Amino acid sequence: MTNSLSIYLIEFGHVAAYLALVVALVQGLAPIVAHIAHRPAWARVSINASVVLFVLTTIGFAALMHAFVTDNFSVKYVASNSNSLLPLMYKITGMWGGHEGSLYLWVWVLTLFTVVVGIHGRTRYPERLPVILAVQGWLSVGFFGLILFLSNPFERLFPIPMDGRDLNPLLQDPGMAFHPPTLYFGYVGFSVPFAFAMAALITRWKSELWIGLVRRWALIAWGFLTTGIVMGGWWAYYELGWGGYWAWDPVENASFMPWLMGTALIHSITVQERRRMLHTWNIFLVITTFSLSLLGTFLVRSGVLSSVHAFAVDPGRGFYILAFMVTVLAISFGIFLARGRYQEAEEAVTTPLSRESMFIWNNVLFSVGAASVLLGTLYPLALEALTGAKITVGAPYFNKVMVPVFLIIMLLMAIAPLVPWRKANPDRLLSRLLIPVTLGVTGVVLMLIVVRPLQWTAVVGVGLVAFVLGTLLTDLLRAVRQRQAQHPGLGLALGTLRTVLGNRRHYGGMLVHFGIAVIAIGMLGSGLFRLEKSVVMTPGEVVEIGGERLRFDGIVQAQGPNYTATQGRLTLLDSGRVLSPEQRHYPVQQMPTTEAAIDSTLARDVYVVMNEPSGTEAQRRWAIHVYFNPLVQLIWLGGVFVLGGLGMTLSFRVRKRAAAEAGAALPANR
Amino acid sequence: MRRMIFTVLLLLLSTPLHARTTETDAQVSPPPVTGSAPVVVTEDPLQRRMLEIAGDLRCTVCQNQPVAESNSDLAKDMRALIREQLEAGRSRQEIMDYFVERYGDYVLLKPPYDRSGTLLWAGPPALLLLLAGLAVYFIRRHTHQPTPTPAPQLTPEDQARIRAARKQD
Numbered sequence: 001m002t003n004s005l006s007i008y009l010i011e012f013g014h015v016a017a018y019l020a021l022v023v024a025l026v027q028g029l030a031p032i033v034a035h036i037a038h039r040p041a042w043a044r045v046s047i048n049a050s051v052v053l054f055v056l057t058t059i060g061f062a063a064l065m066h067a068f069v070t071d072n073f074s075v076k077y078v079a080s081n082s083n084s085l086l087p088l089m090y091k092i093t094g095m096w097g098g099h100e101g102s103l104y105l106w107v108w109v110l111t112l113f114t115v116v117v118g119i120h121g122r123t124r125y126p127e128r129l130p131v132i133l134a135v136q137g138w139l140s141v142g143f144f145g146l147i148l149f150l151s152n153p154f155e156r157l158f159p160i161p162m163d164g165r166d167l168n169p170l171l172q173d174p175g176m177a178f179h180p181p182t183l184y185f186g187y188v189g190f191s192v193p194f195a196f197a198m199a200a201l202i203t204r205w206k207s208e209l210w211i212g213l214v215r216r217w218a219l220i221a222w223g224f225l226t227t228g229i230v231m232g233g234w235w236a237y238y239e240l241g242w243g244g245y246w247a248w249d250p251v252e253n254a255s256f257m258p259w260l261m262g263t264a265l266i267h268s269i270t271v272q273e274r275r276r277m278l279h280t281w282n283i284f285l286v287i288t289t290f291s292l293s294l295l296g297t298f299l300v301r302s303g304v305l306s307s308v309h310a311f312a313v314d315p316g317r318g319f320y321i322l323a324f325m326v327t328v329l330a331i332s333f334g335i336f337l338a339r340g341r342y343q344e345a346e347e348a349v350t351t352p353l354s355r356e357s358m359f360i361w362n363n364v365l366f367s368v369g370a371a372s373v374l375l376g377t378l379y380p381l382a383l384e385a386l387t388g389a390k391i392t393v394g395a396p397y398f399n400k401v402m403v404p405v406f407l408i409i410m411l412l413m414a415i416a417p418l419v420p421w422r423k424a425n426p427d428r429l430l431s432r433l434l435i436p437v438t439l440g441v442t443g444v445v446l447m448l449i450v451v452r453p454l455q456w457t458a459v460v461g462v463g464l465v466a467f468v469l470g471t472l473l474t475d476l477l478r479a480v481r482q483r484q485a486q487h488p489g490l491g492l493a494l495g496t497l498r499t500v501l502g503n504r505r506h507y508g509g510m511l512v513h514f515g516i517a518v519i520a521i522g523m524l525g526s527g528l529f530r531l532e533k534s535v536v537m538t539p540g541e542v543v544e545i546g547g548e549r550l551r552f553d554g555i556v557q558a559q560g561p562n563y564t565a566t567q568g569r570l571t572l573l574d575s576g577r578v579l580s581p582e583q584r585h586y587p588v589q590q591m592p593t594t595e596a597a598i599d600s601t602l603a604r605d606v607y608v609v610m611n612e613p614s615g616t617e618a619q620r621r622w623a624i625h626v627y628f629n630p631l632v633q634l635i636w637l638g639g640v641f642v643l644g645g646l647g648m649t650l651s652f653r654v655r656k657r658a659a660a661e662a663g664a665a666l667p668a669n670r
Numbered sequence: 671m672r673r674m675i676f677t678v679l680l681l682l683l684s685t686p687l688h689a690r691t692t693e694t695d696a697q698v699s700p701p702p703v704t705g706s707a708p709v710v711v712t713e714d715p716l717q718r719r720m721l722e723i724a725g726d727l728r729c730t731v732c733q734n735q736p737v738a739e740s741n742s743d744l745a746k747d748m749r750a751l752i753r754e755q756l757e758a759g760r761s762r763q764e765i766m767d768y769f770v771e772r773y774g775d776y777v778l779l780k781p782p783y784d785r786s787g788t789l790l791w792a793g794p795p796a797l798l799l800l801l802a803g804l805a806v807y808f809i810r811r812h813t814h815q816p817t818p819t820p821a822p823q824l825t826p827e828d829q830a831r832i833r834a835a836r837k838q839d
Contacts, residue, residue, distance in 0.1 A: 072797070242739040249734045277812075350812045357809050364801045372794040379790050383778060389786055392728045394779030401794045533713045535719055542708040594741065 006072040013063020014154035015192040020056035023049050027137030029132045043130035050118045050133050052511040054111040058084045061108050064153055068095055069378040074160040078155040083166035083588050085562040093176040094167045099301055100153035109188040117192055118153035123407045128199050136197035142324045150317045166588035175235030183228030183255055187293040190642030194290035197283045201339040207279045222262045223646045229255055230639035241596045241609045253377045254296030254606045257370050261289040266368035271359045271403040278341045284535025338609035358416035369405045406462055413478040413513060414467035417475050436470030461524045468517045472510050518638030545626035548606055549573040568610040572599060581610040642649025720752045721760055727769055728779050
C-alpha cells in the first residue's frame with residue numbers, strides 16, 4: 001500500500017514540474033531579454049536552462065513512475081489507470097495509458113530533444129542555439145501550462161481508494177511499451193526542424209547553413225514516426241481482432257498526416273541541398289509538418305474526436321488546447337509570411353523533365369494526401385459544429401480517396417529515381433525505363449490472366465510495384481556497370497557492395513523505397529485477397545479457408561495474472577500447429593476482450609477469433625471467425641527494410657567543411 | 671538508438687504472442703478424434719450477407735467501428751436485426767434505409783454523395799488540380815527564365831595577377 005515515502009516523492013515530483021514551468025519560461029525569455037537589453041551573453045542562459053528543464057521534467061516523470069510501481073492510489077491518475085494486480089510491466093506503461101500521463105510523456109520527450117539539440121549545437125551552431133532552444137522552451141511552456149493547470153497527473157485523491165480502477169485491458173499489451181513512446185518521439189522530433197526554421201526566420205540564418213542539419217533531424221523524426229505507425233498497425237492487427245491493421249480511425253489519421261507531410265519534407269530538402277531551390281517552400285513544409293504533429297496530439301487528447309460535445313463537456317481543457325494551437329499557428333505562419341522570403345532565392349533553372357520537377361510532383365501528391373486525410377478527419381466535426389448534422393467519414397471514404405493518390409505516388413516512385421537532375425534527355429530516359437516498364441507490363445498481364453474476379457486496383461497495383469522494383473534494380477545496375485567500367489575485373493557482388501556502401505545516402509533512400517514496395521505488396525495481398533468465414537462450430541468439426549483446414553478441438557479454461565480466459569483449441573490439419581484464440585474477462589473493469597490467434601508464414605496468416613457460445617450445456621456451439629490474410633507479414637517486414645534504409649542514409653555524413661562549402665553546387669553523383 | 675529499436679522490433683516480430691496465460695483446469699477436454707472423416711462446416715450465406723451489410727454501418731456507440739467488428743451490445747442487437755430483416759426477405763438497400771431512418775446519415779461509414787458531402791468528395795480532386803496547376807506554373811516560370819549570365823571572363827591583367835601570386839607561394 002501507499003507508504004509515506006511515496007507520498008513525499010509524488011509531491012516532490014509535483015514541485016519539480018512547477019519549477020520546470022518556470023525554467024521553461026526562462027529558456028524561452030532569455031534570448032528576447034538579451035536582445036532588448038543589448039546583452040548578447042544573456043541569451044546563453046537558455047542553454048543552461050534547457051539542461052535544468054530536462055532534469056526537473058525527468059524528476060517529475062520518475063516520481064509518477066514510482067507512484068505507479070508502488071501502487072500509490074492517492075494519486076488520482078494512478079488510481080484511474082492502474083491496479084495492484086496489474087503486472088509490473090503494465091504498471092510502468094500505464095504511465096501513458098491516459099490523457100494526463102500521455103501529455104507528460106510528450107513534454108518529457110520534448111525536453112529530451114531540447115537537451116540533445118543543445119549538446120549537438122554547442123560547437124556546430126552556437127550563435128543560433130539560444131534562439132532554437134527558446135522556441136522549444138515556449139513549446140514546453142505551453143505544454144506545462146496544460147499539464148499543471150488543466151490535466152494534472154500529480155493530482156491527489158482523498159480518501160485514498162483501496163485499489164485502482166485498472167488499465168484499459170486493450171492497453172495491457174507489450175505493444176503499449178513501444179508504440180506510444182515511438183510515436184511521440186516522431187511527433188516531438190519534428191519540433192526540432194520547426195525550432196530551426198523559426199530561429200532561421202527570426203535571425204535571418206542563411207538557409208544553406210541549416211538545411212543539412214534539419215534534414216538529419218527530420219529523417220530521425222520521420223524514422224520514429226514510421227516505426228510508430230507500423231508498430232501501431234501491427235499491434236492493432238493482433239490485438240483488436242478484426243483481421244485488419246489500419247481502419248482510418250481519426251487517431252490513426254492523426255499520426256498519418258504528419259507522416260505524409262514529413263515525407264514530402266525529407267524529399268523536398270534534397271532539392272534545396274542540391275539545387276538551392278524551394279527554400280521558402282521547405283520552411284512552409286517544416287511548419288506544416290510540426291503543426292500537424294501538434295494537431296494530431298491534440299485531436300487524440302482533447303476528446304474532440306468522439307464528438308464536438310465531448311469537447312464542450314470539459315471546456316477548460318478544450319479551450320486551452322484550441323487557444324494553444326491557434327497561437328502556435330498564428331505566430332509561426334505570421335513570422336513565415338513576414339519573413340519567409342528573407343533570403344534572396346537563387347532559384348536555379350529547371351526543366352519539366354528533371355529530377356527537381358519530379359520532387360515537386362512528389363510534394364504535390366503528398367500534400368494532397370495529407371490535406372485529404374485532414375479534410376476527412378475534421379469534416380464531420382466542422383459539419384456538426386456549423387450545421388448540427390452528424391455524419392461519419394469512415395474507411396470507405398479514405399480508401400476511395402487515398403488509394404488513387406497512393407497509386408500515382410507509386411508511379412512517380414517508379415519513374416523519378418531514373419530521371420537525372422537539371423535536364424533529362426527523353427530518348428535516354430526512355431531507354432533507361434525499358435526494363436522497369438517491361439516488368440510493370442508483365443505484372444499487369446499476369447494479374448489480368450491469373451486473378452478472377454478482376455480487380456483493377458490489384459492489376460494496377462501489382463504492375464506499379466513491379467515497375468518500382470525494376471527501377472530500383474536498373475538504378476543500382478547502372479551504377480555498378482559504371483564502376484566495373486572504371487575498375488576492370490571487378491566482380492558483380494563486390495562491385496555492388498562497393499557501389500552501395502560508397503553512396504549510402506542514395507542507396508539508403510532506395511532501400512527505403514524497396515521497403516515501401518514490400519509494404520505495398522503486403523497491403524495489396526491482404527487488402528484485396530483476404531478471405532474470411534464466420535461459422536458456428538462444435539468440437540471435432542473442421543472449417544476450410546484458403547486451402548487450409550482447421551479443426552476445432554474444444555476449449556480449456558485458463559487463468560492470467562489479472563483475468564480469466566476461455567481458450568479455444570484449433571489445429572491446422574496440414575501442419576499440425578495449434579491455434580488458441582481467447583475470450584478474456586478482466587474482473588476489475590468488467591470488460592470482456594477477445595484475443596486473436598494467428599498462425600503466420602511469409603505467404604499468409606491464418607487468423608482466428610472466437611466469439612460467444614450458443615446452444616445447451618451438453619451441445620455447446622462456438623461462433624468462430626477465421627480470416628485468411630495473404631502476404632500480410634510483408635507489411636512488417638517492409639517496415640524493417642524502411643528502417644534499415646533510413647539507418648543507412650543517416651550513416652552517411654557529407655565530408656565536413658569542404659563539402660559544406662561546395663554545398664549545393666556539387667554535381668549529381670552519377 | 672535506432673539500432674536498438676530495430677533489434678526490439680525484430681525481437682517482437684519473432685516472439686510468440688500468446689505465451690502469457692497459464693492453463694489451470696481443462697473443463698472441456700479436446701474430444702478424441704476418431705478415424706472417420708471430420709464434419710466440414712460451411713458458412714451460412716445469410717451470415718455472410720449480414721456481415722457485408724454490417725461492415726458498412728457504424729456502431730453508433732463505438733469510436734469509429736463498423737457494426738460487423740464491434741463487440742458492444744448495440745452492435746450485437748444491430749447484427750441480429752439485420753439477420754432478421756434478411757430472413758424476412760428485405761434487400762440490402764431496404765435495410766440500409768431502415769438504419770438511416772433510425773440513426774440518420776451518421777450510421778453510414780461512407781458519407782453520402784449529397785449536399786452535406788459536396789466539399790468532402792470534391793475537395794481532394796479539386797486540391798489535386800489546384801496544386802498540380804501551381805506546380806506546372808512554378809516549373810514553367812523557372813524553365814523560361816534565362817540562364818544566369820556566366821561569370822565574366824578573366825581579363826589578361828587578372829590572369830597576370832594570379833600568375834604573380836602563384837609565383838610568390
